[in-house]
Amino acid sequence: MIVKDVVTLLEEISPLAYSEGFDNTGLLVGDEKMKVTGILVTLDTLEAVVDEAIEKGYNLIVSFHPIVFSGLKKLTGKTYVERVVQKAIKHDIAIFSNHTALDNAWNGVNAMICEKLGLQNRKVLIPKDSTIKKLVTFVPVNDVEKVRNAIFEAGGGSIGNYDKCSFNTEGIGTFNGNDSSNPVVGKKGVTQFEKEVKLEITFGKHLQSNVLKSLFNSHPYEEVAYEITTLENFNQHIGMGMIGELKAPMTEIEFLKFLKETMRTNCVRHSALLNKSVKKIAVLGGSGSFAINAAKSAGADVFISADFKYHDFFQAENKIILADIGHYESEQFTKELLYSFLTKKITNFAPALQKGIAISDIITNPISYL
Incomplete structure (x- = not known):
């Protein structure tokens, strides 16, 4: 199994085509043709994580x-980013990231939060267009x-x-091949009238x-x-954030305590x-x-996210509870x-991965709580 095989699999859950324009996703370091000995999964690739992979x-x-x-103009080892890239290259370690592609995925980051909180009737909060x-x-x-089924097999419809799903309209098509053509029906230089179907399929x-x-x-x-x-x-299945419902309403305090415990955060x-029950x-x-x-x-009733600034909280306007649980959390x-x-x-590839797959033991959260 090579790196490209793993990347292809990861594109099933998080197609890179849906990454945000500001992001940098995909294979960032390494050769896609390199044979994979083992895969280490992490939230952030710090130098300690690379050391763990080496070990x-x-x-x-x-x-x-x-x-x-953003772009690297130098590789002198003066920053933590440069040191990570240098060490990864030196030890033939590939690094892949799917960041906002996984943020936008139906079964991605936000679906995982919903699952942990037991939310039902989930929908994408901000569906993507185009x-x-x-x-x-x-x-x-x-x-x-035959053509229709082939496109369905490729994921269309x-x-x-x-x-x-498709739309089909029967009509008459015309064409006239030149001397270099090899028409399947009709003859060169003679206008052919052919019964055709206008086939329309979304994907x-x-x-x-x-x-x-x-x-x-x-x-x-x-x-x-x-x-x-x-x-x-x-697209109702691609986009940022999700919204769902609790199985049963909770008081605000009950929910915030539940949120703190479930999301393993030291601070909410x-x-x-607003002195009302919450469900959505x-x-x-x-x-x-x-x-x-x-x-x-x-x-x-509640919006859970991270990195809210002071003035962001004013946007609640007594209509919603904004809950910042921390970026890492x-x-x-x-x-x-x-x-x-x-x-x-x-x-099926397990024998080919000598070391298998593991979650990194390194806690990469840069924020500590007193």
Whole structure:
């Protein structure tokens, strides 16, 4: 098993196409063709984590946060980032990060928080737009089923809880091949009138190369006529944050105590209590002040996130409780998520991973509480 194989698996749960524009995700250090001896999962790739990988014989670190966030102009070892990269390169250790790709994933960071809190009826808090594309192509009537099914196999036609979705319109297509053409039907230089189906199928943008490959491999024509457009529809299964409901309402104090214990945090900074029960909860792992208004608009009783500044708390406006549980604390269970996913996916490759898969023993939280 090589690094590229692991990256391909991780793209199943967190397609890198859905990373935020400011982010730096993917393989950050190392050769994608390198054979993997073992995988170490961490929230942050610090120098101590690289040392742990060296000591235990792991040569691939899967890190939620990217160690290289902005461009490196020097590698002199003067900063912790430079030292990590230097040491990883020196010891042939690859580093991969999926950060905001996993933030935006349906079964990603925020789903893990919801699971820990036991939230039901989950929905994405801020769905992303421009992530859905539509393929329009024209296929001879006798071949449309084969082409349609090939695109379905590539992941096209899945919409929410439904799959194999398409729209089909019959019509007449015309074409006239030149002297260099090799038409499947008709003759060179003669305009052909052919019964065709206009086939329309939507797909997630991360699937575009697979969908086109399936189209070209299954379509009978020498020249395949097709169009791809980006839709402005919101994607209800991709986006930042989640909102769900507790199984039963709690008082505000009961919930904040439950939150503190469940999320293993030493401190919950919160806005003013409103003296009412809470049931609808919004969550967003990491820095989430940008989503306060979205949580209010969604009717959340409590919004759980991190890194709220002083003035952010004023945005509660006695309509919602803002609860800051700490950046590390809000994302800590991401390690479990990645470990569980990789362990299930790589079962068949287990003999090839000499050292297996493990969660780092290093606590990378840079904040301590007195």
